[in-house]
Amino acid sequence: MTDLLVLFTALGAATVGGVFFAFSSFVMRALAQLPAAQGVAAMQRINVVVINPWFMGAFMCTLLLSIACVVVACLLWSAPRSAWLLAAGLLYAVGTFGVTMVFNVPRNDRLARLDAASAEAAVYWPVYVREWIFWNHVRTAAGLASAVCAILVWTR
Numbered sequence: 001m002t003d004l005l006v007l008f009t010a011l012g013a014a015t016v017g018g019v020f021f022a023f024s025s026f027v028m029r030a031l032a033q034l035p036a037a038q039g040v041a042a043m044q045r046i047n048v049v050v051i052n053p054w055f056m057g058a059f060m061c062t063l064l065l066s067i068a069c070v071v072v073a074c075l076l077w078s079a080p081r082s083a084w085l086l087a088a089g090l091l092y093a094v095g096t097f098g099v100t101m102v103f104n105v106p107r108n109d110r111l112a113r114l115d116a117a118s119a120e121a122a123v124y125w126p127v128y129v130r131e132w133i134f135w136n137h138v139r140t141a142a143g144l145a146s147a148v149c150a151i152l153v154w155t156r
Contacts, residue, residue, distance in 0.1 A: 002072060003154075006085065009069055010150035012062030013092045015070035020096075024136050027127060036125040036142065041116035042127075047108045059097070066092035066146065081153045083139025095142020103135035 027046075031039040050056075069089030073082040107128055114121040 002085075005065060005068055005072065006088070006150050007152045009062065009065040009088055009092070010147045012058055012065055012090075013143045013150065014147035015058050016062055016096060016139055020136055020140040020143060021026070024133060024140050028133050028136070030044070032126075032129045036122040039116045039129070040111060040121045040125050042114055044116060045106075047112060059100075062092055063097045066090075068095070069150070084149050084152045088146045088153065091142045091146035091149060096139045096146065099135055099139040099142065102131060104139070107132050107135075121134060127146065 031042050033039075036041065051143060066089040069085050070093065071088060076082050076085075111121075111124070111128055111130035
Protein backbone atom coordinates (compact mmCIF):
# COMPACT_ATOMS: atom_id res chain seq x y z
CA MET A 1 0.00 0.00 0.00
CA THR A 2 2.78 2.44 0.89
CA ASP A 3 4.54 1.63 -2.38
CA LEU A 4 1.43 2.61 -4.37
CA LEU A 5 1.04 5.78 -2.30
CA VAL A 6 4.64 6.74 -3.03
CA LEU A 7 4.37 5.82 -6.72
CA PHE A 8 1.21 7.83 -7.33
CA THR A 9 2.48 10.77 -5.28
CA ALA A 10 5.68 10.84 -7.35
CA LEU A 11 3.75 10.61 -10.62
CA GLY A 12 1.23 13.26 -9.61
CA ALA A 13 3.81 15.69 -8.26
CA ALA A 14 5.99 15.23 -11.36
CA THR A 15 3.01 15.71 -13.67
CA VAL A 16 1.79 18.88 -11.96
CA GLY A 17 5.36 20.16 -11.58
CA GLY A 18 5.85 19.52 -15.29
CA VAL A 19 2.78 21.53 -16.21
CA PHE A 20 4.03 24.41 -14.09
CA PHE A 21 7.52 24.01 -15.59
CA ALA A 22 6.01 24.50 -19.06
CA PHE A 23 4.45 27.77 -17.91
CA SER A 24 7.71 28.94 -16.34
CA SER A 25 9.89 27.97 -19.28
CA PHE A 26 7.87 29.11 -22.30
CA VAL A 27 4.11 29.69 -21.95
CA MET A 28 4.31 32.85 -19.85
CA ARG A 29 7.26 34.15 -21.86
CA ALA A 30 5.20 33.81 -25.03
CA LEU A 31 2.17 35.49 -23.48
CA ALA A 32 4.33 38.33 -22.12
CA GLN A 33 5.59 39.04 -25.64
CA LEU A 34 2.06 39.65 -26.92
CA PRO A 35 0.40 43.06 -26.73
CA ALA A 36 -1.08 43.40 -23.24
CA ALA A 37 -4.70 43.01 -24.35
CA GLN A 38 -3.90 39.76 -26.15
CA GLY A 39 -1.75 38.40 -23.32
CA VAL A 40 -4.41 39.21 -20.74
CA ALA A 41 -7.17 37.67 -22.85
CA ALA A 42 -5.14 34.51 -23.46
CA MET A 43 -4.30 34.10 -19.78
CA GLN A 44 -7.91 34.72 -18.82
CA ARG A 45 -8.93 31.84 -21.12
CA ILE A 46 -6.17 29.58 -19.78
CA ASN A 47 -7.37 30.24 -16.23
CA VAL A 48 -10.88 29.14 -17.22
CA VAL A 49 -9.88 26.13 -19.33
CA VAL A 50 -7.45 24.77 -16.70
CA ILE A 51 -10.44 24.01 -14.48
CA ASN A 52 -11.08 20.64 -16.10
CA PRO A 53 -11.24 17.06 -14.82
CA TRP A 54 -7.79 16.08 -16.13
CA PHE A 55 -5.74 18.85 -14.60
CA MET A 56 -7.84 19.35 -11.49
CA GLY A 57 -7.93 15.60 -10.94
CA ALA A 58 -4.14 15.41 -11.01
CA PHE A 59 -3.76 18.58 -8.94
CA MET A 60 -6.28 17.64 -6.23
CA CYS A 61 -5.63 13.90 -6.11
CA THR A 62 -1.94 14.60 -5.63
CA LEU A 63 -2.85 16.91 -2.77
CA LEU A 64 -4.80 14.08 -1.12
CA LEU A 65 -1.92 11.69 -1.72
CA SER A 66 0.57 14.19 -0.29
CA ILE A 67 -1.55 14.56 2.85
CA ALA A 68 -1.63 10.76 3.12
CA CYS A 69 2.18 10.78 2.82
CA VAL A 70 2.42 13.19 5.75
CA VAL A 71 0.08 11.05 7.86
CA VAL A 72 1.87 7.78 7.02
CA ALA A 73 5.27 9.37 7.64
CA CYS A 74 4.15 10.56 11.07
CA LEU A 75 2.61 7.18 11.94
CA LEU A 76 5.74 5.32 10.83
CA TRP A 77 8.24 7.95 11.94
CA SER A 78 10.79 5.42 13.19
CA ALA A 79 11.00 3.84 9.72
CA PRO A 80 14.09 4.89 7.74
CA ARG A 81 12.06 6.26 4.81
CA SER A 82 9.72 8.46 6.84
CA ALA A 83 11.66 11.72 6.46
CA TRP A 84 11.62 11.43 2.65
CA LEU A 85 7.91 10.58 2.71
CA LEU A 86 7.19 13.55 4.97
CA ALA A 87 9.24 15.84 2.71
CA ALA A 88 7.40 14.59 -0.39
CA GLY A 89 4.04 15.28 1.21
CA LEU A 90 4.88 18.68 2.64
CA LEU A 91 6.64 19.93 -0.48
CA TYR A 92 3.57 19.24 -2.59
CA ALA A 93 0.91 20.25 -0.05
CA VAL A 94 2.59 23.49 1.02
CA GLY A 95 4.95 24.34 -1.82
CA THR A 96 2.76 23.44 -4.76
CA PHE A 97 -0.86 23.48 -3.62
CA GLY A 98 -0.46 26.09 -0.87
CA VAL A 99 1.54 28.49 -3.04
CA THR A 100 -1.05 28.12 -5.80
CA MET A 101 -3.92 29.00 -3.49
CA VAL A 102 -2.17 31.84 -1.65
CA PHE A 103 -0.23 33.50 -4.45
CA ASN A 104 -1.25 32.43 -7.98
CA VAL A 105 -5.02 32.11 -7.64
CA PRO A 106 -5.54 35.64 -6.17
CA ARG A 107 -3.58 37.08 -9.11
CA ASN A 108 -5.65 35.02 -11.52
CA ASP A 109 -8.84 36.23 -9.86
CA ARG A 110 -7.75 39.86 -10.14
CA LEU A 111 -6.84 39.37 -13.81
CA ALA A 112 -10.23 37.75 -14.46
CA ARG A 113 -12.05 40.87 -13.25
CA LEU A 114 -10.29 43.11 -15.79
CA ASP A 115 -11.41 43.98 -19.28
CA ALA A 116 -8.49 42.71 -21.37
CA ALA A 117 -8.58 45.82 -23.58
CA SER A 118 -8.62 48.30 -20.69
CA ALA A 119 -5.83 50.63 -19.62
CA GLU A 120 -5.99 49.05 -16.16
CA ALA A 121 -5.27 45.61 -17.66
CA ALA A 122 -2.36 47.03 -19.67
CA VAL A 123 -0.82 48.47 -16.49
CA TYR A 124 -1.43 45.33 -14.41
CA TRP A 125 -0.27 42.83 -17.04
CA PRO A 126 3.53 43.24 -16.60
CA VAL A 127 3.12 43.20 -12.80
CA TYR A 128 0.97 40.09 -13.05
CA VAL A 129 3.46 38.32 -15.31
CA ARG A 130 6.44 39.12 -13.07
CA GLU A 131 4.74 38.16 -9.80
CA TRP A 132 2.87 35.15 -11.20
CA ILE A 133 6.04 33.70 -12.77
CA PHE A 134 7.98 34.10 -9.53
CA TRP A 135 5.41 32.11 -7.58
CA ASN A 136 5.06 29.65 -10.44
CA HIS A 137 8.82 28.97 -10.20
CA VAL A 138 8.34 28.24 -6.49
CA ARG A 139 5.48 25.79 -7.04
CA THR A 140 7.31 24.17 -9.97
CA ALA A 141 10.39 23.55 -7.84
CA ALA A 142 8.27 22.27 -4.95
CA GLY A 143 6.32 19.87 -7.16
CA LEU A 144 9.43 18.45 -8.78
CA ALA A 145 11.24 18.26 -5.42
CA SER A 146 8.24 16.41 -4.01
CA ALA A 147 8.51 13.87 -6.82
CA VAL A 148 12.25 13.45 -6.16
CA CYS A 149 11.64 12.93 -2.43
CA ALA A 150 8.97 10.32 -3.18
CA ILE A 151 11.39 8.52 -5.48
CA LEU A 152 14.06 8.65 -2.76
CA VAL A 153 11.68 6.74 -0.46
CA TRP A 154 12.38 3.71 -2.67
CA THR A 155 16.13 4.18 -2.77
CA ARG A 156 16.75 4.55 0.95
